[in-house]
Amino acid sequence: MAFVALYVLLLSGEHADAFVCDQVSACIPVLRLARIRKKVLFYCHFPDQLLTKRESFLKRIYRLPLDWLEEFTTGMADCIVVNSKFTASVFKDTFKSLSHISPDVLYPSLNISSFETIVPADIADLIPKKKKFLFLSINRYERKKNLSLALEALHELRGRLDSHEWNEVHLVMAGGYDERVLENVEHYEELRSLATKLKVNDHVTFLRSFSDEQKISLFSNSVCVLYTPSNEHFGIVPLEAMYMRCPVIAVNSGGPLESVLHNVTGFLCDPLPTQFSEAMEKIVRDPLLKDTMGAAGRDRVMEKFSSEAFAEQLYQYICRLTQ
Template sequence: MEPPIVLFVHPDLGIGGAERLVVDAALALKSRGCDVRMWTAHYDLKHCFSETKDSGIPIRCCGDWLPRSLMGRCHALCAYIRMIFLALYIVFLSGETFDVVFCDQVSACIPFFKWTRKPKKILFYCHFPDQLLTQRISALKRIYRTPIDWLEEKTTGMADCILVNSHFTANVFKQTFASLSHREIYVLYPSLNISKFECNVFEDLSNIVPMKRKHVFLSVNRYERKKNLDLALKAFCDLRDRLNMLEWEKVHLIIAGGYDERVKENVEHFQELHDLTAQLGIGDHVTFLRSFSDEQKLNLLYNCICVLYTPSNEHFGIVPIEAMYMRSPVIAVNSGGPLESVVNNVTGYLCQPQPHEFCDAMERFVKNPSLKITMGKAGHARVLETFSFEAFSTQIYHHICKLTQCK
C-alpha cells in the first residue's frame, strides 16, 4: 500500500505550543514517507517556526481576509467561520486529493470533510476543550457560547480518531464532553525534534544581562494573562529579600515570550508586566524579550540556571521538555501537564502557584548551583526516554495507518 496523503488543516500557523505540535506531526509523517500538505487561514513568514520555511512541505493559506474578531469580541465565532470557509475551499475549489485530514483546535471544519461524495478519515488532536478557555461572566456571553459549545462537542465526535496531549487533558475531555465519554481517547505526548536542538557553540548572555549576573532564571511563554507570568516576577521579588547583597547582584530574570502585535492581549499584558516590575522595584534585574529566534531560545535555555514555568492546569506544555533536553531544571506549577513531564526533586521542582513556594525552589539553585548539573542531566535523560521525536513519529504514523486501512 502506498503511503497515505495527509492534509493538515490549522487555523493560524504562527508560533505557539499547538503550532509546534502540528509542525512536528507533519515532519514526522513526512519522515515516514507520507505525502504531507498544510492548509491554514493565516501564515506569516515573519512569525512562524523556521521548519515551515525549509521543510519542503507545501503550505497554502486561504481566508485570512475574514475577521479574527468583531470589534475585539466573538473570537471563537470568527475562528469557526474562518475554518469552515477554509474547509469549503479545500473540498470544492482547491483540487486537493488526500486520504486523511489532521486537524486541531477548531473542530467546526470536520463535517465539511465528512459530508462529501468521498468522506475523508479525520484525525482530531485536542490540545484542550475550547469551551474551557473562556469565561462566562455575563448572561449574554453564556447565550453566545451555548451553540458554539454544542457545535464543538458534536463536531469533535465526528472525528474517526481523537488524540490528546496528556492524561490530564484526556480526563478533562471526558468530563467536558459527556456524550463522548464512551469514545476511546489516545494520549500522544508532544515531542521534541532533537535535531533542531543540536548545537555545539553557545554565546554567553552578556549582550542582554550584566556579566556579573551568574544565576539567570528564565521564563518562556506567550504574553498572555493565563500564563501567570506575574508569578515569576513576584517570586523573583521575594528572592531578593532572601539573599544578601552579594548574592542578589548575581541573579537575573529573563521573561521571554511570544509576541504578536495583532493580538491585543499580547500588547496589553507586555505593558502590565513592565509596570509590575517597576512597582516591585526589580527592573534592574529583569530583562524582557519578545518573539526571539530559535537560536536565541537555545542559547537562553543553555545558559540559564533554571526555567520557571508558571501556568496552572496547562494542558501539556512543551517548554519544560525543551528545557530538560537542554539540561536546564524546571520549576513548574504542580498541576496539568508538568505533572507528567517534570519529576519532582529529580528534574526540577513542582510547586503550588504561590510566590513563596517558587521562591523556595529558586533559592535552592542560588545556594547550591550544582543542582543545575545533576537535575539537568536527569532531565535530559528523561526527554530521550519519554518524549523523543522517534517515539512521537512512530505513534502518529501508527494512528494514520489505522485510519487508512479502515477505508
C-alpha cells in the same frame, strides 16, 4: 477547515488510508463524505469552547450552536487522542454527550532539529556582567500566565540569600509581545511596575518578542527555567528547557505534572512565591543540580517527547484504524 477538507477529498481522498484532523473538528463531517468510507483520527489539543470568553449575553447566544457543533463533530471521529492526561480529564468534563469515550494521550513532540541548527545569539547586552545564576521565564505577556509569580519569587529569594549571592542572581522575563494586543502592552507595564515595587528591577531584564537565536542562548546560559502558568494544557517550554539541559520549576498542575519529574528534572510547586523561591534557592545552593537535573531532562525528552516517539505512537494509532 471544511473547505480544505473538501479540497483534499476531491484531490486525493480516494487514495488515502485515513485522515488525521488536528484541533478543529468541524471538518470531520466533510471527510466522512468520502465515497469509500475512510477512518478519521482527531487530535484534540483543548476544547475550543473553553478558549473563548463569554462576557456578554449576545456572545453566549452566538457560541451556543458553535459549542454544540464542536461536540457533535468531535464525536464523529473514529479515534480521538489528546495532548495530555490533563486535557483528557477536561475533555470528559466538557463534552458531556461523549462521556463514553476515553481519549488516548498522544504527547506533542519537540522539534529537536531546530535546536541543533540555530546559531546562538550574543546576549551579553541583555544580562549584567558577573551574574552566575541566571533564571529564565518564557511565556506570552498575558495575565493568565501568572508571570508576576516569577517576580514575587525573586523577591522572596532575596531574603533567603546573603548580599554576595544575591548580587549573582538575575532573572530574564522573555515573552511573546504584540503592541497591537492591548493586554500585552498593559501587562508588560504592570510587570515592570511590580518589579520596581518589589525593588528587584535591577535584577530583572524584560525581553519582548525574542528571536529563536536569543532563546537558544538564554536556555544555554540559564541555571533554571521558571514556568508559572496553572492548569496549562500541556506546555512546550518545559520540554524545550529540559532538552537544553535546563531544570524547570513549574506549577504542580496541568501539563507539567506529566512532563516534569519532581526532584529529577526540576521541581513542581504550588503557585506560591515561597515555594518557588525555595526551589530557586536549592539551585543556587547546589550548582551541581543544574548538571544532574539537566542531564535527566534531556534523557526524558528523548525518551518520551521526541519526534520519533510521537511518530511511532501516531503510526500505531493509524495502523489500528486501518486494519
